[in-house]
Amino acid sequence: MPLLETNFELTRALRAYTAAVGSACGAGPESCTVDAGTPASAYIALDGRLPRYPDRDVALIWDERFGWAMAVETHSAEDLLVVAYLGHDLLARPAKVARFAANVLAGRPGLLEPPRLREAGAHDWLTDRLRPYVTELLKAS
Known part of the structure; x- marks a missing residue:
């Protein structure tokens, strides 16, 4: 399969998965972005604040090496x-990610060290695993 087509398929599948996670967290599709590069990644802006960072926006982030994590925005151009990290479930079900986010927002931490779940690349594997979310999204529309 040509690289452009492979990248399109991964982008579509990752968008569908990210939209499902965002929906489970109460965030609309406008709050979700994806990047099908290497490493593939996703970002979901969330409402709410963390007790330790009351003046900073929060987001769920995902990448193909570490899975889901909760992050806070910085006040500059820094990363x-x-x-907190969700843990050892790279493609956790949306409800599990939503529970993780709710727990962190309530002040219950997740893992503090990033789990190394896989190396970046092999996007065919990711696309295959995420394809059911495309089907669910198409059924819902």
């Missing part, structure tokens, strides 16, 4: 500050 997001990761405050």
Whole structure:
């Protein structure tokens, strides 16, 4: 399969998965972004604040190496500050990610060290695993 087509398929599948997670967290599709590069990644802006960072916006972030994490925005052009990782489930079900986010927002931390779940690349594997979310999204529309 040509690279452009492979990248399109991954982008579509990752968008569908991210939309499902965002929906489970109460965030609309406008709050979700994806990047099908290497490493593939996703970002979901959330409402709410963390007790330790009451003046900073929070987001769920995902990448193909570490899975889901909760992060806070910084006040400059620096990277997001990761405050907790979900753990050893790279493609956790949306409800599980939503529970993780709710727990962190309530002040219950997740893992503090990033789990190394896989190396970046092999996007065919990711696309195959995420394809059911595309089907669910198409059924819902």
